[in-house]
Amino acid sequence: MDYGQIFEIIGRHHRFYADSLPMIASENITSKFVRRCYVSDLGHRYAEGKVGERYYQGCTFIDEIESIAISLTKELFEAEHANVQPISGVVANTAAFFALTKPGDRVMALSVPCGGHISHDTVSSAGIRGLRVSYYPFDNEAFEIDIDETRKLAMKEKPRLFILGSSLILFPQPVEEISEIANEIGARVVYDASHVLGLIAGRKFQQPMREGADVMTGSTHKTFFGPQRAVILSTGELADDIDRAVFPGVVSNHHLNTLAGYAISAIEMKLFGEDYADQVVRNAKRLAERLSELGVNVVGENRGFTESHQVAADVREFGGGAKVAEKLESAGIVLNKNLLPWDTLKDTANPSGIRMGVQELTRLGMKEGEMEEIAGIIHGVMTDRISAEKARERVRELKSEFSTIKYTFEEHPAYEFPDLC
Numbered sequence: 001m002d003y004g005q006i007f008e009i010i011g012r013h014h015r016f017y018a019d020s021l022p023m024i025a026s027e028n029i030t031s032k033f034v035r036r037c038y039v040s041d042l043g044h045r046y047a048e049g050k051v052g053e054r055y056y057q058g059c060t061f062i063d064e065i066e067s068i069a070i071s072l073t074k075e076l077f078e079a080e081h082a083n084v085q086p087i088s089g090v091v092a093n094t095a096a097f098f099a100l101t102k103p104g105d106r107v108m109a110l111s112v113p114c115g116g117h118i119s120h121d122t123v124s125s126a127g128i129r130g131l132r133v134s135y136y137p138f139d140n141e142a143f144e145i146d147i148d149e150t151r152k153l154a155m156k157e158k159p160r161l162f163i164l165g166s167s168l169i170l171f172p173q174p175v176e177e178i179s180e181i182a183n184e185i186g187a188r189v190v191y192d193a194s195h196v197l198g199l200i201a202g203r204k205f206q207q208p209m210r211e212g213a214d215v216m217t218g219s220t221h222k223t224f225f226g227p228q229r230a231v232i233l234s235t236g237e238l239a240d241d242i243d244r245a246v247f248p249g250v251v252s253n254h255h256l257n258t259l260a261g262y263a264i265s266a267i268e269m270k271l272f273g274e275d276y277a278d279q280v281v282r283n284a285k286r287l288a289e290r291l292s293e294l295g296v297n298v299v300g301e302n303r304g305f306t307e308s309h310q311v312a313a314d315v316r317e318f319g320g321g322a323k324v325a326e327k328l329e330s331a332g333i334v335l336n337k338n339l340l341p342w343d344t345l346k347d348t349a350n351p352s353g354i355r356m357g358v359q360e361l362t363r364l365g366m367k368e369g370e371m372e373e374i375a376g377i378i379h380g381v382m383t384d385r386i387s388a389e390k391a392r393e394r395v396r397e398l399k400s401e402f403s404t405i406k407y408t409f410e411e412h413p414a415y416e417f418p419d420l421c
């Protein structure tokens with residue numbers, strides 16, 4: 001094998017993304033200020049434990065960086081306590097479940113077809129903690145948790161924890177109503193804000209901690225501007241339990257290069273988050289409306305399609321989610337097939353839907369006009385009115401006009417990565 005190939009392959013990955021439309025709802029692109037931290041010396045160091053209580057020497061400046069990250073996070077989310085050490089969303093959820101439950105406890109979560117994340121289920125974090133999982137009764141038409149049925153089920157099963165937040169998340173969820181039920185039975189509420197953390201920071205989505213959640217977890221790289229890691233917010237009362245569950249529970253060292261990148265992304269969020277989140281939601285709405293006007297079956301029509309960065313469509317009439325997602329990839333539009341509430345887990349390989357996210361395109365400066373054009377290309381490819389080659393050309397042209405990063409200290413090229421060879 002020619003080991004040099006690996007560098008060439010990484011270069012091809014960069015070139016593919018430079019002229020494609022990234023629409024995976026769980027991704028984003030970081031500014032050069034955040035990105036530079038990845039290659040800093042911080043990525044070579046260890047800092048186990050808390051600020052001021054480390055096990056190794058050499059942590060003076062790391063302590064300062066982590067303190068800044070913690071105080072910015074508390075401000076952004078108006079939380080009494082923040083832990084910025086989890087290295088991913090699943091790690092954050094695992095820590096939250098260890099802090100809030102005991103093995104054998106019952107929790108209530110959204111099923112995966114209704115948008116829930118695998119970590120809320122027994123195949124992942126919830127299972128690792130030995131939890132038993134019940135699913136919220138869900139109203140497919142309204143695309144919402146059915147509160148009356150949930151209350152009945154909760155009174156019968158007495159879960160110890162209610163998990164809210166999801167991976168397919170088009171609308172705010174009933175945090176206040178669920179918190180009321182939780183209070184009545186002495187349970188807690190955790191809101192997993194992985195997808196919408198940047199929209200919450202930008203004050204354009206629900207504010208779960210204010211609405212009654214005890215804990216909020218979230219990945220920092222989906223709608224937020226950070227590298228791939230996560231945060232946990234909580235009430236002051238739960239601070240020690242959360243911190244102990246994170247370290248020594250689920251991390252030892254916690255990747256100090258991306259910690260520094262996260263601190264910078266939190267500053268970007270403070271300064272530019274509101275404008276960005278506003279444009280994200282506008283773009284998602286416009287994309288959904290235009291697709292619907294063109295005849296695509298966009299989910300959530302009677303609630304205005306979306307209030308987040310996501311748009312979901314039922315594409316069974318065009319061959320199902322798997323076929324549509326593959327066709328769009330060959331046109332340079334990268335999104336994912338997605339289960340919808342009327343699917344079962346058996347449909348995972350070819351679900352009814354596709355899920356689109358506009359957060360990264362927004363970071364690159366796209367607005368409503370571009371969303372209309374993209375809706376046209378997606379519809380054209382799905383219906384075979386435009387060939388994949390023709391669509392690929394249009395995608396290249398459109399993308400060439402949007403290759404700088406906005407909503408940061410100074411606009412700069414998006415696709416300049418360190419040369420590896």
Ligand SMILES: *Cc1c(COP(=O)(O)O)cnc(C)c1O
Pocket residue numbers: 026087088089090091093116117119165166167192194195219229230
């Ligand atoms: C993406 C996601 C996660 C997992 O986050 P990672 O950072 O990929 O580990 C957890 N919960 C929800 C709701 C998600 O969408």
